[in-house]
Amino acid sequence: MSDDMERWSNEQVALVDLIDRVIGGGVVISGDIVIGIAGVDLVYLGLRLVLAPAHEVEESVALRRRSA
Amino acid sequence: MLLYAVIPPEATAPDGHGLANHPLETIRSALAAMIVEECPDRLAGTNDESRTFAEILCNLPATTPLLPIRFPTMLATRSAVLAELQANETAWSKRLDELRGLSEVVIRAQSPSSDRELDAASRRSGTSYLEGRAATLRRRDASVAEISQLVRHWARETKVLPSQQGIRIACLVSPADIPQLRDAVLSWQQAGDHGEVVVGGPWPPFSFVVDQEAESA
Numbered sequence: 593m594s595d596d597m598e599r600w601s602n603e604q605v606a607l608v609d610l611i612d613r614v615i616g617g618g619v620v621i622s623g624d625i626v627i628g629i630a631g632v633d634l635v636y637l638g639l640r641l642v643l644a645p646a647h648e649v650e651e652s653v654a655l656r657r658r659s660a
Numbered sequence: 661m662l663l664y665a666v667i668p669p670e671a672t673a674p675d676g677h678g679l680a681n682h683p684l685e686t687i688r689s690a691l692a693a694m695i696v697e698e699c700p701d702r703l704a705g706t707n708d709e710s711r712t713f714a715e716i717l718c719n720l721p722a723t724t725p726l727l728p729i730r731f732p733t734m735l736a737t738r739s740a741v742l743a744e745l746q747a748n749e750t751a752w753s754k755r756l757d758e759l760r761g762l763s764e765v766v767i768r769a770q771s772p773s774s775d776r777e778l779d780a781a782s783r784r785s786g787t788s789y790l791e792g793r794a795a796t797l798r799r800r801d802a803s804v805a806e807i808s809q810l811v812r813h814w815a816r817e818t819k820v821l822p823s824q825q826g827i828r829i830a831c832l833v834s835p836a837d838i839p840q841l842r843d844a845v846l847s848w849q850q851a852g853d854h855g856e857v858v859v860g861g862p863w864p865p866f867s868f869v870v871d872q873e874a875e876s877a
Contacts, residue, residue: 602858605768605858605860606766606858606859606860606861607711607860609766609768609828609858609860610711610714610860610861610863611707611710611711611714612821613714613764613766613830613863613866613867614710614711614713614714614717614728614730614731614866615705615710615730615731616730616821616866617728617730617866617867617869618727618728618729618730618731618866618869619666619727619728619729619730619733619752619869619870620730620733621663621729621730621733621735621744
C-alpha cells in the first residue's frame with residue numbers, strides 16, 4: 593500500500609470514528625412533550641431521547657439479556 | 661433550534677453558519693451558554709449532516725472548552741433551550757472547567773489475523789469457533805490493558821468504546837501531548853503483531869461530556 597493510499601484510508605477510518613462519536617457521544621438532553629387536540633392537553637410524556645449507533649444499541653440489549 | 665454545544669457563558673460567540681445555513685447563535689444563562697441554530701425543518705440525520713455538524717464543532721476555537729450535544733438534538737424554542745441550560749448549568753459548568761484545554765483522540769486497533777483465525781476455526785467445528793472466539797476476546801482484553809497502560813502518561817481519562825471489530829479507546833488529552841501519544845501507540849503497533857492502528861483526532865470531547873464516576877453511578 594502506498595503512503596498516499598494508507599493516509600487516505602486512515603483518514604477515512606478516523607472520519608467514521610468521528611461520525612460515530614457525533615451520534616453516539618455528547619450531551620443527551622431530556623425533553624417533555626404534551627400531546628393535545630384542539631388546544632386541549634391530553635397526554636404528557638417525559639422523554640429521554642437517546643440516539644446511538646446500531647451496534648451500541650445491540651451491545652446494550654445483549655448485555656441486558658445476559659444479566660437478566 | 662438545533663443544539664451544537666455547551667460553552668462557558670463568557671466565551672466569545674462563534675461566527676459562521678450552521679447546517680441549515682442560518683447564523684450560529686449563543687443563548688446564555690448565568691453559568692453556561694449553548695451554541696444553537698434556528699433550524700425550521702427536521703434533519704434527516706444523514707452522514708453528510710453528521711460530518712458537517714462535526715466540522716462546525718471542530719472548527720470552533722480550540723481555546724474554548726465545550727461539551728458537544730448529541731446530534732441531532734433539537735428543541736422547539738429559545739425558552740426551552742434556556743430552561744435546559746438553567747436546569748443543568750451547575751453540572752455542565754463543573755465539567756467544562758474539568759475539560760478546559762483537553763481534546764479527545766480515538767485509538768483504533770484491528771488485528772487482521774484474528775478475523776482469519778476465527779474464520780478458519782468456524783469451518784472446523786463449533787467448539788473450534790468458540791475456542792477461537794474466546795482467544796480473540798482474551799487478546800482484545802490484553803490489547804486494551806496494554807494501550808491503557810501505554811497512554812496513562814498523557815491521558816487524563818480513557819474510555820473503551822463499543823466496537824464490532826478490534827478495539828477502540830477514547831483518550832482525553834492535552835493537544836500538546838498528542839504527538840507523543842501517537843508515537844507511543846505507533847511504536848507499540850510496530851513492536852508486536854497488532855495489525856492496523858489508527859489514531860483519530862483531536863476532536864471535541866464527545867466521549868467525556870460526563871465524568872466517568874457520575875456516569876457509572
